[in-house]
Structure formats: structure tokens, C-alpha cells
Amino acid sequence: MKFRWLMVIALFMALSCGGGKLPKGILPKEKMIPLLVDQHLAEQMFSLRFSLGLKNDSVLDDLYLSVLKKNGVDRKVFEESVYYYSKHPEKYKPIYDEVLNRLNAMDVKIKRKNQP
Numbered sequence: 001m002k003f004r005w006l007m008v009i010a011l012f013m014a015l016s017c018g019g020g021k022l023p024k025g026i027l028p029k030e031k032m033i034p035l036l037v038d039q040h041l042a043e044q045m046f047s048l049r050f051s052l053g054l055k056n057d058s059v060l061d062d063l064y065l066s067v068l069k070k071n072g073v074d075r076k077v078f079e080e081s082v083y084y085y086s087k088h089p090e091k092y093k094p095i096y097d098e099v100l101n102r103l104n105a106m107d108v109k110i111k112r113k114n115q116p
Helices: 002-020 029-047 059-070 075-087 089-114
Strands: none
Touching (some): 029 059, 029 089, 059 075, 075 089
């Protein structure tokens, strides 16, 4: 009886940890970070669309598609990866921490460059 409980606990722990491996078709951290950085930059461009002379509201979709193309990622794979990571915040948080670090570093670099 004790052996059965030990087996159940061991199986539960093995399944809950997942061994750190991602399911097939999910982008790894190394691919998600630059993709999300580019996505945030695209969103910023979209927010400036009128000052850039872009009046079409489909610009955001075009920007997203160009980000995916630049990073060599299929839209479905990206969507499934975002869904997966949203269900695993312990894996998503370090990704977004690095995304924010990179965006902040870009911001600091631009501010330094624009100082008199």
C-alpha cells in the first residue's frame, strides 16, 4: 500500500515538473524574447500611426505579421506559445522580465543619444 502511494506521488511530481521541457510547437524562451520585444515596438509604432501618416487601422495586423516574418515564426505557433506561457506564469515571468529589460535598455540608449 505504501509503495502504491509513493508511486502516485512520484508520478504526480514528475508530471507537474514537466522536466523543464516545452511541448512540441512551443517557442523556447530564446525565441520568445526577441519576438515579444519586436511586438512591443510594433505596438508603439501603431500608437504613433497618425503622426507617421498611416491612417489604416489594419496597420497593426500588418506590423504583427511583419514581426512574425522577421523572426521566422508562424502565427499559429506564436499564438499557441503565448497561450501555453499564459497558463504557466512561472515560465512566462522570466521571459517578460527580460523583454522589459531590453525595452528599458533601448529607452535609456535613446534618451542618452538625444541629450544635448
